[in-house]
Amino acid sequence: MKKIAVLPGDGIGPEVMAEAIKVLDAAQKKFAFELSYEFADVGGIAIDNHGEALPPATLALCENSDAILFGSVGGPKWESLPPQQQPERAALLPLRKHFDLFCNLRPARVFKSLTAACPLRPDIVGEGFDILCMRELTSDIYFGQPKGREGAGPDERAWDTMTYTRAEIERITRIAFETARIRRNKVTSVDKANVLTTMVLWREVVMEVHKEYQDVELTHIYVDNATMQLVRDPHQFDVLLCGNMFGDIISDEAAMLTGSMGLLASASLNANKFGLYEPAGGSAPDIAGQGIANPIAQILSAAMMLRYSFGLDEAAAAIDSAVESVLDKGIYTKDIAIDKSKAVGTAAMGDAIVAAL
Numbered sequence: 001m002k003k004i005a006v007l008p009g010d011g012i013g014p015e016v017m018a019e020a021i022k023v024l025d026a027a028q029k030k031f032a033f034e035l036s037y038e039f040a041d042v043g044g045i046a047i048d049n050h051g052e053a054l055p056p057a058t059l060a061l062c063e064n065s066d067a068i069l070f071g072s073v074g075g076p077k078w079e080s081l082p083p084q085q086q087p088e089r090a091a092l093l094p095l096r097k098h099f100d101l102f103c104n105l106r107p108a109r110v111f112k113s114l115t116a117a118c119p120l121r122p123d124i125v126g127e128g129f130d131i132l133c134m135r136e137l138t139s140d141i142y143f144g145q146p147k148g149r150e151g152a153g154p155d156e157r158a159w160d161t162m163t164y165t166r167a168e169i170e171r172i173t174r175i176a177f178e179t180a181r182i183r184r185n186k187v188t189s190v191d192k193a194n195v196l197t198t199m200v201l202w203r204e205v206v207m208e209v210h211k212e213y214q215d216v217e218l219t220h221i222y223v224d225n226a227t228m229q230l231v232r233d234p235h236q237f238d239v240l241l242c243g244n245m246f247g248d249i250i251s252d253e254a255a256m257l258t259g260s261m262g263l264l265a266s267a268s269l270n271a272n273k274f275g276l277y278e279p280a281g282g283s284a285p286d287i288a289g290q291g292i293a294n295p296i297a298q299i300l301s302a303a304m305m306l307r308y309s310f311g312l313d314e315a316a317a318a319i320d321s322a323v324e325s326v327l328d329k330g331i332y333t334k335d336i337a338i339d340k341s342k343a344v345g346t347a348a349m350g351d352a353i354v355a356a357l
């Protein structure tokens with residue numbers, strides 16, 4: 001029996017999490033494995049209920065579980081709190097750091113039946129594309145010290161520190177090359193080495209590690225060009241290797257190129273393959289509470305959990321196929337429906353995926 005810490009969080013988090021649990025329940029019956037779930041508050045809801053975004057009991061549950069299934073945190077209700085107390089900074093970043101979840105996998109692929117929902121020109125998207133955004137998740141400007149703010153008036157200033165160690169770059173780069181070998185053998189490293197010293201080190205280390213992976217094609221690209229090339233010709237990319245901030249930005253862009261933020265799943269893993277699984281998007285306050293959020297990113301994140309944390313490849317593949325077959329039948333939530341009047345809600349999408357499974 002594998003124990004899952006389920007942290008639905010805020011906004012659409014609980015809505016899409018309910019559908020992922022339905023799908024996991026159906027997968028357990030079909031493939032004869034057993035999961036136990038324990039739910040806990042995280043993010044804004046935890047501030048409301050317990051006075052802090054990452055209560056000790058939630059962290060203890062995660063420590064005593066085999067994997068973490070995470071929804072999303074944050075929203076306008078908590079935006080006026082001091083920055084250090086906001087749900088994203090006080091819960092999600094510390095969780096990633098605590099478990100050393102440095103390797104964030106965000107696969108962006110266009111489902112065949114969704115090419116019409118994809119914002120790219122049909123001649124560009126063709127039959128679809130398949131990119132793996134590999135984002136370093138525990139360093140960079142999000143974590144670098146010092147951070148600060150001081151003064152007042154026109155001289156008031158604020159600062160963050162972009163920082164990477166050689167070891168941090170090496171470990172994510174090695175995984176990028178290993179992963180490319182089981183994909184299409186190509187790594188594009190995204191940096192800004194023309195301006196940032198941190199990124200000069202990034203590029204140097206990527207080139208050094210590449211000496212051990214000469215069979216893998218390596219290209220370097222500046223981040224501004226990368227965002228443009230993604231729109232111009234996404235087919236040129238296989239594994240996009242990014243630091244924390246650039247990967248954050250690039251993965252949202254890649255998500256939308258597939259049709260919606262609500263489609264992009266993610267896995268955040270440490271060296272022992274302990275993982276936190278969450279949609280790449282946030283709590284979507286603009287649609288929360290309406291029952292219209294797309295649960296597919298959360299469901300595919302649960303499938304990634306089965307695959308990476310538990311080696312249940314067959315069950316994971318069956319969930320992926322169930323999602324694909326539901327989309328093939330023209331069952332769409334509002335974000336991906338061309339004819340919005342025919343869109344189904346969050347629960348109906350979950351039910352359809354369970355039925356397909």
Ligand SMILES: NC(=O)C1=CN([C@@H]2O[C@H](COP(=O)(O)OP(=O)(O)OC[C@H]3O[C@@H](n4cnc5c(N)ncnc54)[C@H](O)[C@@H]3O)[C@@H](O)[C@H]2O)C=CC1
Nearest residue numbers: 072073074075088261262281282283284286287293294335
């Ligand atoms: N991992 C996390 O917990 C993350 C939390 N956030 C937080 O979430 C809050 C909202 O952030 P935003 O910048 O608005 O980004 P967001 O990703 O929540 O929303 C961006 C857009 O994508 C749409 N969207 C996202 N997920 C969707 C889904 N499943 N189905 C249909 N549409 C979907 C939203 O409706 C919105 O129009 C903020 O407090 C932010 O800090 C943002 C990103 C990640």
Ligand SMILES: CC(C)CC(=O)C(=O)O
Nearest residue numbers: 088089092093248280281
């Ligand atoms: C707290 C943020 C870094 C969350 C986010 O936008 C992400 O992980 O994609």
Ligand SMILES: [Mg+2]
Nearest residue numbers: 248249252280
């Ligand atoms: Mg993001």
